Amino acid sequence: MFVLVTYDVNTESPEGRRRLRTVARICMNYGTRVQNSVFECVVDSVQLMEMKTKIGEVIDPAIDSVRYYNLGKHGRDHVEHVGAKPGLNVEGVLIL
Amino acid sequence: MFVLVTYDVNTESPEGRRRLRTVARICMNYGTRVQNSVFECVVDSVQLMEMKTKIGEVIDPAIDSVRYYNLGKHGRDHVEHVGAKPGLNVEGVLIL
Numbered sequence: 001m002f003v004l005v006t007y008d009v010n011t012e013s014p015e016g017r018r019r020l021r022t023v024a025r026i027c028m029n030y031g032t033r034v035q036n037s038v039f040e041c042v043v044d045s046v047q048l049m050e051m052k053t054k055i056g057e058v059i060d061p062a063i064d065s066v067r068y069y070n071l072g073k074h075g076r077d078h079v080e081h082v083g084a085k086p087g088l089n090v091e092g093v094l095i096l
Numbered sequence: 097m098f099v100l101v102t103y104d105v106n107t108e109s110p111e112g113r114r115r116l117r118t119v120a121r122i123c124m125n126y127g128t129r130v131q132n133s134v135f136e137c138v139v140d141s142v143q144l145m146e147m148k149t150k151i152g153e154v155i156d157p158a159i160d161s162v163r164y165y166n167l168g169k170h171g172r173d174h175v176e177h178v179g180a181k182p183g184l185n186v187e188g189v190l191i192l
Binding site: 004006007008034035036037038055056059060061062065066067068070071072075078079080083085 | 100102103104130131132133134148151152155158159160161162164166168171174176177178180181
């Protein structure tokens with residue numbers, strides 16, 4: 001399934017920037033970074049649970065906000081991009 | 097329908113911050129701000145086109161990135177929040 005992860009953290013602090021980097025690294029194991037704090041992931045239910053657990057261990061729930069949007073199997077068909085930095089199609093990447 | 101708008105802009109410049117404020121004002125006419133640059137909007141197809149046109153007039157397409165995710169009619173059922181600042185349910189707001 002296609003899951004969007006949006007992460008809101010105050011990047012003015014070094015700790016915030018570190019947490020954002022770590023969350024980005026986790027998400028990039030499952031998909032791609034399409035904006036500074038927006039990640040598009042392609043996962044099955046086990047991977048989704050695994051990803052959420054890892055992210056949960058990194059964030060500071062008192063000040064950070066994470067939202068997961070499950071767009072289902074054909075979620076990528078419902079995305080429109082305008083402007084700079086279009087995202088990569090992670091499902092279209094060939095693994096050689 | 098439930099449409100997510102994510103906006104990536106360099107807020108280190110006053111112009112970037114101004115554009116983000118303007119995009120936020122536009123989106124907040126159609127929904128709510130759930131993260132610094134993530135907006136959840138509830139719109140019909142005419143309103144969606146209207147909103148996209150207004151946003152298109154504000155952003156700098158050479159450096160800003162906007163993504164629209166159409167989660168359909170029951171999109172709100174597929175959102176999960178973790179941590180601080182949960183979003184308001186704009187569909188649940190009573191207009192008196």
